[in-house]
Amino acid sequence: MRPISCTVFLAIAVSGCSRYHAIHGSVINRNGEPLERVIVSLEPGDVELVTDEQGNFTIDYLRDESGERVKLQKKIDYTLTAFKPGYHDASSSFYFKRGELDLESMTMVEDTIRVDAGEENIDPDLYPDRTQNHGAAYEGE
Numbered sequence: 621m622r623p624i625s626c627t628v629f630l631a632i633a634v635s636g637c638s639r640y641h642a643i644h645g646s647v648i649n650r651n652g653e654p655l656e657r658v659i660v661s662l663e664p665g666d667v668e669l670v671t672d673e674q675g676n677f678t679i680d681y682l683r684d685e686s687g688e689r690v691k692l693q694k695k696i697d698y699t700l701t702a703f704k705p706g707y708h709d710a711s712s713s714f715y716f717k718r719g720e721l722d723l724e725s726m727t728m729v730e731d732t733i734r735v736d737a738g739e740e741n742i743d744p745d746l747y748p749d750r751t752q753n754h755g756a757a758y759e760g761e
Contacts, residue, residue, distance in 0.1 A: 623633065629653075631665065635724060640680070640719070640720065641680065641694065641718060641719060641720070642678055642679065642680040642692070642720050642721070642722075643662070643674070643678070643679045643680075643692070643698070643716065643721050643723065644676070644677070644678050644699075644720065644722045644723065645660075645677055645700070645720065645722070645723035645724075645725070646674070646675045646676045646677070646725045646726070647660065647671050647675045647677070647702050647710070647726045647727075647728060648675055648723065648725045648727055649702075649707075649727070649728055649729075649730070650727055650728075650729050650730075652742070654671075654673070654674045654675030654676075655664055655671065655675045655704060655707075655728060656671055656674070656675060657670055657671065657704065658670065658671040658672045658673060658675065658702050658703065658704045658728070659702070659703045659704065660677050660679075660700060660702050660703075661681070661701050661703070662679055662698055662699070662703070663698065663699045663701070663702070664682075664693075664698070665682035665683060665692075665693070666682070666683040667679055667681065671745070675725075679692070680692065686716070686723055692716065693716075694717060694718045695715075695716070695717055696715070696716055696720070697713060697714070697715050697716075698713070698714060698715075698716055699711060699712070699713045699714045700713075700714070700723070700726070702726050702728060704728060706730060706731055707728040707729065707730055707731060708728065708729050708730075708731060709728075710726045710728045710729075711729060712724075712726055712752070728743055752759045
């Protein structure tokens with residue numbers, strides 16, 4: 621029995637890899653730390669998934685109208701959106717030709733809450749008829 625040559629094996633491995641189509645990426649915060657449990661959606665294609673502990677994701681299929689898995693469409697523009705409560709949504713558009721595509725990391729920025737000072741003046745000296753107690757009352761005093 622004759623051993624398979626390395627070149628034949630390598631040619632089979634390379635041709636097998638060229639048929640695999642996938643989009644790889646990661647989601648980080650503005651400090652460069654990975655964000656886990658980020659919902660990542662791809663349009664068109666109705667695909668939503670969640671990032672792992674290192675903030676990574678891989679999309680290697682789409683969904684058709686009936687919800688069945690189908691192959692990634694080649695030579696098309698896609699939009700990727702990342703959502704996580706407490707952060708602003710991040711979005712990225714790109715052209716997918718074929719094969720495997722490694723996207724740049726998507727950076728999500730925390731939501732900020734604006735707090736304005738109230739218009740009401742709450743100075744206690746302005747309200748002499750208040751019914752609140754000053755200080756603590758101790759039992760037996």
